[in-house]
Amino acid sequence: MIELKRLHKSYITGNNKLHVLKGLDLTIEQGELVSIMGSSGSGKSTLLNILGILDSYDQGSYKLNGTLMSNLTEKKAAHYRNNLLGFVFQSFNLISFKNAVENVALPLYYQGVSRKKRNKIALDYLDKMGLKDWAEHMPSELSGGQKQRVAIARAMISKPKVILADEPTGALDSATSIEVMELFREINKDGITMIIVTHEQDISEKTDRIIHLKDGIIEFEHNTKKLVYV
Amino acid sequence: MIDVDKWKEIINTLKSNKVRTFFTAFGVFWGIFMLIIMLGSGNGLQNAIYQNMGDFATNSCFMWTQQTSVAYKGFPRGRSYRFNNGDTKALLEKIPELKDLSPRLQGRGGDGSNNAVRGRKTGAFTIFGDYPAWNRIDPIKITSGRFINELDIKNNRKVVVIGKRVVEVLFEPEENPLEQYIKISGVYFKVVGVFKSKKGGQQAEREEQNVHMPFTTLQRIYNFGEDVGWYAMTASEEIPVGIVEEKAKEILKRRHSIAPDDERAVGGFNVSKEFKKMRGLFAGINGLIWIVGIGTLLAGVIGVSNIMLVIVKERTKEIGIQRAIGATPANIILQIINEAVFLTSIAGAIGLVCGFWLIELINFILESSNSSAEMFKNPEVDFSIAISALIILIFAGIFAGLIPAKRAVSIKPIDALRTE
Numbered sequence: 064m065i066e067l068k069r070l071h072k073s074y075i076t077g078n079n080k081l082h083v084l085k086g087l088d089l090t091i092e093q094g095e096l097v098s099i100m101g102s103s104g105s106g107k108s109t110l111l112n113i114l115g116i117l118d119s120y121d122q123g124s125y126k127l128n129g130t131l132m133s134n135l136t137e138k139k140a141a142h143y144r145n146n147l148l149g150f151v152f153q154s155f156n157l158i159s160f161k162n163a164v165e166n167v168a169l170p171l172y173y174q175g176v177s178r179k180k181r182n183k184i185a186l187d188y189l190d191k192m193g194l195k196d197w198a199e200h201m202p203s204e205l206s207g208g209q210k211q212r213v214a215i216a217r218a219m220i221s222k223p224k225v226i227l228a229d230e231p232t233g234a235l236d237s238a239t240s241i242e243v244m245e246l247f248r249e250i251n252k253d254g255i256t257m258i259i260v261t262h263e264q265d266i267s268e269k270t271d272r273i274i275h276l277k278d279g280i281i282e283f284e285h286n287t288k289k290l291v292y293v
Numbered sequence: 294m295i296d297v298d299k300w301k302e303i304i305n306t307l308k309s310n311k312v313r314t315f316f317t318a319f320g321v322f323w324g325i326f327m328l329i330i331m332l333g334s335g336n337g338l339q340n341a342i343y344q345n346m347g348d349f350a351t352n353s354c355f356m357w358t359q360q361t362s363v364a365y366k367g368f369p370r371g372r373s374y375r376f377n378n379g380d381t382k383a384l385l386e387k388i389p390e391l392k393d394l395s396p397r398l399q400g401r402g403g404d405g406s407n408n409a410v411r412g413r414k415t416g417a418f419t420i421f422g423d424y425p426a427w428n429r430i431d432p433i434k435i436t437s438g439r440f441i442n443e444l445d446i447k448n449n450r451k452v453v454v455i456g457k458r459v460v461e462v463l464f465e466p467e468e469n470p471l472e473q474y475i476k477i478s479g480v481y482f483k484v485v486g487v488f489k490s491k492k493g494g495q496q497a498e499r500e501e502q503n504v505h506m507p508f509t510t511l512q513r514i515y516n517f518g519e520d521v522g523w524y525a526m527t528a529s530e531e532i533p534v535g536i537v538e539e540k541a542k543e544i545l546k547r548r549h550s551i552a553p554d555d556e557r558a559v560g561g562f563n564v565s566k567e568f569k570k571m572r573g574l575f576a577g578i579n580g581l582i583w584i585v586g587i588g589t590l591l592a593g594v595i596g597v598s599n600i601m602l603v604i605v606k607e608r609t610k611e612i613g614i615q616r617a618i619g620a621t622p623a624n625i626i627l628q629i630i631n632e633a634v635f636l637t638s639i640a641g642a643i644g645l646v647c648g649f650w651l652i653e654l655i656n657f658i659l660e661s662s663n664s665s666a667e668m669f670k671n672p673e674v675d676f677s678i679a680i681s682a683l684i685i686l687i688f689a690g691i692f693a694g695l696i697p698a699k700r701a702v703s704i705k706p707i708d709a710l711r712t713e
Binding site: 145 | 301309615619621705707
């Protein structure tokens, strides 16, 4: 599903060149539940952004669902983001003046689905998240956990192959965090690849495969309880 | 595509800062409002001036006698002279370009003292001696009967054509003035026609107090002999009246032993020249109105563009989210342009409606007060102008949205997401 080869990425700020990803190799199969860990500056956010086609890379190759992601026009990139990917953010990133069901339905709006139809689908997804009664509420009227579940429903509505989550539990208390992780596992069971960036040990332990990043390369990864050194 | 989400989005953005939205919209509103008001006023001025002219032949000129200013053929300067019937004949014979020639005389006693009597009713009116041609140069509307004709002239008939006001003064309301007799300067005349002015305001009031009688009759009644007071003439189609004017002056100067280089002796007024000047003036006023109006409108549009820039900046993160979940740059650009067009159109439409409404109100007040406003009449704005203003507005809205929209999509989605 995801295939990275010798991936390099550096940021240039003024005269300084910051080499963030230094030849990263990574393959993630369909249906995996993966977490990416690392201290700040390890390059995990950069990696996630590249995986999400929100950012470009300098060298190497990135294949998503068998397609090479390079030199994409914004229109193409938007198309792939819309059809293949779902995003869950730490700060939820819901649109404040749209209610829950409208927020969930938004990706379908960009696909040109009629309002009536997409709101119906969105309501189904909210129902799965146990938020049917909150469908008409605005984000400001929801708790953190509820907001994140709305965001997850939004990520899922376009039936993506991959869901990318950037510190999804970073703003939630531990009980809610566990709920969210259980939700991710549920989604994963349907065959959707989940990639979760986190720095919390107990969160990553709830995934099947943990990838540790350090200084732009994979330091080591372990699979469930089996430790594998690269 | 009319989409509830799109409208919701637009209204929400604009609602999020009401004061700012209001003042921005006000800029556009004011621009279009002023444009409509100015255009309406310009038209009002023009209508008033043109109406004061009635159906006056514009390709015409007037000529009268003044004192000579150059000594010639043994005559001293400062000599007075009179036009006469011989001049009329000569002008008609020697100027082929002449279309209508109307010699005129004014009856004595037009100084305000009563000169018309019918039974116990009296009135002071202006008495003109006219040829039929006069009604083709400065037309009046004959409401009943007829104007002076050739037979009246030939037979020196004692007939008059009288204005509406004259009828009101000399006759009872239910009386038919036709075929009735009125006494003017001691002589009885038969009324053969009644007329109404085609002009407006005071001009019309003045004109409707006129009494026209055959030129030849007036010459006799008032003992003018062969004298002619002044001439009005028009040139044939396509020929500038200036040519006729020049020829006529030359003939008149020769006939009255006036030096060819005497600029003063024959007084003249070229209506066509004045009319052209006036048309030029109105074209100028109109041009100025458009320049000022478009300028004001442009200032409003730039205001909208500015506000959209701020909105885009404030919503960078939101735009980032939208792009992360699949909005294409085209989606974003369209959305911002939609907002700008919406704001300018709504504000512009309100401005348009208010402008029209105010003009209608002024019109209504002018009409109901029945004021004979000389300088302002029937202000109006063409429907086509309103439509073109609307089209300008929509394009202005697109223009106002384009720059902020470009700015919005020039930011990479990842940078947009990072902003707080």
